[in-house]
Amino acid sequence: MASIVERPKADGTITYQVRWRDGGGRTGKVETENFDTHEAADHFKDLVNAHKQQWPHGWVRGQGFVEEKAIPGDLPLTAWAYRYVKRLTGVEKRTKEDYERDVRLHVSRLVHTTASGLVVPATVCNVTADDVQDWVALQADGVRDAEDPETWITPEADPKSIRNRHGLLFCIFQAAVDATPPLRAKNPCSKTSLPRVDDEVEEEMCFLEQDEFARIRAEIKDPDAVDLVDWLVSTGMRWGEATALQRRDLRLGSEKPTVTVSRAWKKAPKGSESTHYLGPPKTKKARRTLRLAPTQVELVRKRIAGLREQDFVFQTVLGNHWRHANFYNRKWQPAVRAAMDKGLPKRPRIHDLRHTHVAWLIAKKVPLAKIQSRLGHESISTTVDRYGHLLEGLDDEISEVVEAMLVVPEQPGLRVVREA
The missing domain is CATH 1.10.443.10 (Intergrase catalytic core)
Structure with a gap:
């Protein structure tokens, strides 16, 4: 599991080094990446853990992700998500707080994978349907600690929770589609394959005689x-x-x-x-x-x-x-x-x-x-x-009713003849 080490410099400032073993094994090569702020280091640490103790795809050491060419009017997905939640009307304050928590803990984990395989931060315009599907799979599978398989870094989410978060994400992107002018043409959440919840109905519900x-x-x-x-x-x-x-x-x-x-x-x-x-x-x-x-x-x-x-x-x-x-x-x-x-x-x-x-x-x-x-x-x-x-x-x-419907009643003077 990746960790953060503070490294004081001669001028009194502090840098933050993320350390982990490649692949998570005890004998794996020690890898490091340095950051100027603890917030940036903490975000990168989460990325390493999510990628099972390996360099995030597309990350260049010392440079970060190689970003695609910016799209005019585009902005980080989380920034748009917070703006969307803040502007909701007819919603209780407690509900807004729950939405903001979901943005902070879950929507923020969504990333975009480019055609060349690079993984870059998600923006309103660059997220694809495949990115959303990968995000759903990440929640369903969870992430275990490579050194302690019994410990979850990110626990696997139940189908209902995933559906609720996906519903929020759908609304966030739909607001971008409906904006004036539109920020994107289609909603990338429209055809996501979500985990089934019907298998859990009998376990979640209890019916009393x-x-x-x-x-x-x-x-x-x-x-x-x-x-x-x-x-x-x-x-x-x-x-x-x-x-x-x-x-x-x-x-x-x-x-x-x-x-x-x-x-x-x-x-x-x-x-x-x-x-x-x-x-x-x-x-x-x-x-x-x-x-x-x-x-x-x-x-x-x-x-x-x-x-x-x-x-x-x-x-x-x-x-x-x-x-x-x-x-x-x-x-x-x-x-x-x-x-x-x-x-x-x-x-x-x-x-x-x-x-x-x-x-x-x-x-x-x-x-x-x-x-x-x-x-x-x-x-x-x-x-x-x-x-x-x-x-x-x-x-x-129902079977009895259907059977009765298919019986041809005999009428006086008539006889139903069925061919062999």
Whole structure:
């Protein structure tokens, strides 16, 4: 693994030398490169580690990368990326901070490989589709320490994280395509082959049968907590939506009682006094109205007795709104452990109550389009991608319907003759 050594000079200044063994082996030749600043040395050290303890392709010792001829109006990719994030509107501050972190840690690792094989820093104009594909592969494979294979220099990323980062990169380049005048003609991310995430769906999600949910519910001794888990599994609401419900969101007096999802708990920006605050739902489609069943009406009616319009529907025994960490550690996790000790074969998360709700609806043949609306998914493709595999349980019934459609009914006076 490359390291940085400070080298004081006679005039009192300091240079920074990056040292590593060629190929990473203990007997490899010691290679060095000198820099005037620690920042430049640290960046080069990351390049050496990413290239498995070898000189980065295209790097000339003492000179750096041999850059291609500059394109008018071009600028470093990271500079454009930070500018793009800074100018986003309608995005929460915490989300912008997450985007800036992704630019700093991941987008900055994207480089451009020239036709001659030289590797140069990425700019808005020089990045190609192959460069983006190499960037994706680097994240998927990760980089191990050659001297200690059990240690990751850069851990391999999961498919979902790679897709999220690629989505940000796509938007960054699309902004360059849409600029006036355009900085480039095409988006290099448009045809990237990304790792599949469907193989992880069953591992990430946990679907409870009704008796399994009942076993966990029976281990929760706090009636207020029981009401909340009943609401989560029967509505499919996200935790942040359910715990943000207020008295004014309920319409129980009509023939068709409803609840409206109009706010949710959000993570506060770093440095804020509070960790969360009330904000709009996750997406426009997440702002939705759900029809309530009689049992649900009975559940919330008893909870809102004496509440003011802006009081939370689901509160602790002390009258405070539920916090996820407290509920998970003091109510949910102990109940799951107790149920597992008695034979429950699963370890569900709180969010799995939302997945369980969907599984129950699909088992009752509720169309995915209806489920999309109920969950507040922005696109039907999201619903299909996450829960489409559950439809396999209906294959036998579909086969029976198809078979019935293909049977030619006999009519009076007519006889169907099939040729051999």
